[in-house]
Amino acid sequence: MSFTADRLVLFGATGDLAQRMLLPSLCALDHDGLLAPDLKIVGTARSDLDDGAFRNFAREALEKYLPANRRGGMADFLNRLTYQPLDATTLEGYEDLAARVGEPARGLCIFLSTAPSLFEPTIRGLQHAGLDGPNVRMCLEKPLGTDLETSREINDAVAAAFPEERIFRIDHYLGKETVQNLLALRFANILFEPLWNAAHIEHVQITVAETVGLEGRVAFYDDAGALRDMVQNHMLQLLALVAMEPPGSFDATAVRDEKVKVLRSLRPVAEGETVTGQYRAGAIQGEAVPGYDEELGKVSDTETFVAIKTHVDNWRWKGVPFYLRTGKRMPERVTEIVVQFRCIPHSIFEGKGAKVQANKLVIGIQPEENITLSLMAKVPGLDREGIRLRSVPLNIAMPHAFSGAVRRIAYERLLLDLLEGDQTLFVRRDEVEAQWEWIDAIRAGWTAQGLTPRTYTSGSWGPSAAIALAERDGVTWHE
Structure with missing residues (x-):
């Protein structure tokens, strides 16, 4: 059902995600005139606040996390906000929430930014209060379970009230501008698609490196680890976008159909094709940082680093x-995709002493959005002692190429798509389950092999075994 919602309910409205991303994104959209004039936003959480206290909470979050040049009209945005205290685990209170929401003129969107354990009781409460009608969309924030079994339990609970066409599962990486630009790069340029295959590409690297440690996520992260926290969702989505076939059109069904095909084609990871690690004390950008065990306060087998070799x-x-x-605790914060092309089959310059390097495409996602293609060029000179060639970068710095465009938080796009009902950049159930099936097989292999994380020093690129994982194939990690 196509409609632009005029009601939005934020569960977990006093949480970290709401402060850092959701409220600033909604305010920025309002600043740019992109929210429906009659949109009302209802926050709900356990905290016992009234409307005024919640608006003050939101104002503090906006002043902290939203750039000053995007806060214009903040008072008008704050007036959109109301608040209803709620214990999501009991049915009591949901009718009060429904009364606060009122009867939407067009439709309602519900955003669950809560622990997955609260999804099922929340769905029951929404059904009890009649907040599950045909004009209601449900948006789910990750994590969606800890394995395939728990993911299915969550999806079954949500599906009991909402059909798939009204379920929006967020992976915020899909809202990043450069991630979407990957699709434009591949499917809007005739230059790349004929070469985007095994005949011309030697290997692909995907790196998501963070300089931070636990950062207040102690309980969640020690239960999850790097494989479930980053690989299961963000990295597999990036892999799927790199490897997918051209969809028939840029719509939700066509794009997600092609991503699922990739995820189902992932080869099970064999023994020796993964490396896990856990950081120890070291230094990040000259500042001493503690080890994982020190931050956690106990010994743990949870991996904070993982490297995997796989095939489609x-x-x-x-x-x-x-x-x-x-x-x-890597040396730098970077998310990038590296496409290493094969070398030319024959160099006509070899007899002149010139060495040729293979072309390489580097797609930077964060912290800088850019695309770099390395090309071979001749070094200027008379060449009396032979021809010299050098690899030179062809850079497209996205902020410079589109200097007049507004650079948006990923959640701005995703929240707007939710309100308008566009599922293209959201994850479908069969995608989630294909991802979990592959991840569960890796974890089962670790258990069978008795694999425990190797230690690495904070500020390094992980255990030395991760370097060996690539180098035994003649590959060097891009750094």
Whole structure:
């Protein structure tokens, strides 16, 4: 059902995500005139606040996390906000929430930014209060379970009240401008698609490196680890976008159909094709930082780093390794995709002493959004002692290329798509379950092998075994 919602309910409205992302994103959209004039936003959480106290809470979050040049009209935005205290685990209170929401003129969106354990009782409460009608959309923030079984339990609970076409599962990486630009790069340029296959690409690297440690996520992270926190969602979504076939059109069904095909084609990871690590005390950008065990306050086998070699077993990618790497307390914060092309089959310059390097495409996602293609060029000179060639970068710095465009928080796009009903950048149930099936097999392999994380020093690129994982194939991690 197509409609632009005029009601939005934020569960977990006093939480960290609401402060850092949701409220600033909604305020920025309002500043740009992109929210419906009659949109009302109802926050709910356990905290016993009234409307005024919640608006003060929101004002403090906006002043802290939203740039000053995007706060114009903040008072008008704050007037959109109301608040209803609620214990999501009991049915009591949901009718009061429904009364506060009122009867939407067009439709209602509900955003669950809560612990997954609260999803099922929340759905029951919404059904009890009649907040599950045909004009209601449900948005779910990750994590969606801890394995395939718990993910199915959550999805079954949500599906009992909402059909798939009204369920919006967020992976905020899909809202990032450069991630979407990957699709434009591939499917809007005739230059790349004929080369985007095993005949011309040697390997692909995907790196998501963080400089931070636990950062207040102690309980969640020690139960999750790097594989479930980063690989299961963000990194597999990036892999799927790199490897997918051209969809018939840019709509939710066509795009997600092609991503699912990739995820189902992932080869099970064999023994020796993963490396796990856990950081110890070291230094990040000259500042001493503690080790994971010190931050946690106990000994743990949870991995803070993982490197994986995998393959997509289909016609396009047969034989092309994909190397995935993510970790905390890395030397720098960077998310990037590296597409390493094969070398030319024959160099006409070899007899002149010139060495040729293969072309490389680097897609930077964060902290800087850019695309760099390395090309071979001749070094100027008379060449009396031979021809010299050098790899030179062709850079497209996205902020410079589009200097007049507003650079938006990923959640701005996703919240607007939710309100308008566009599911293209949201994750479908079969995608989530295909991701979990692959991740669960890796974890089962670790258990069977008795694999425990190797230690690495904070400020390094992880255990030395991760370097060996790539180097035994003649591959060097891009750093």
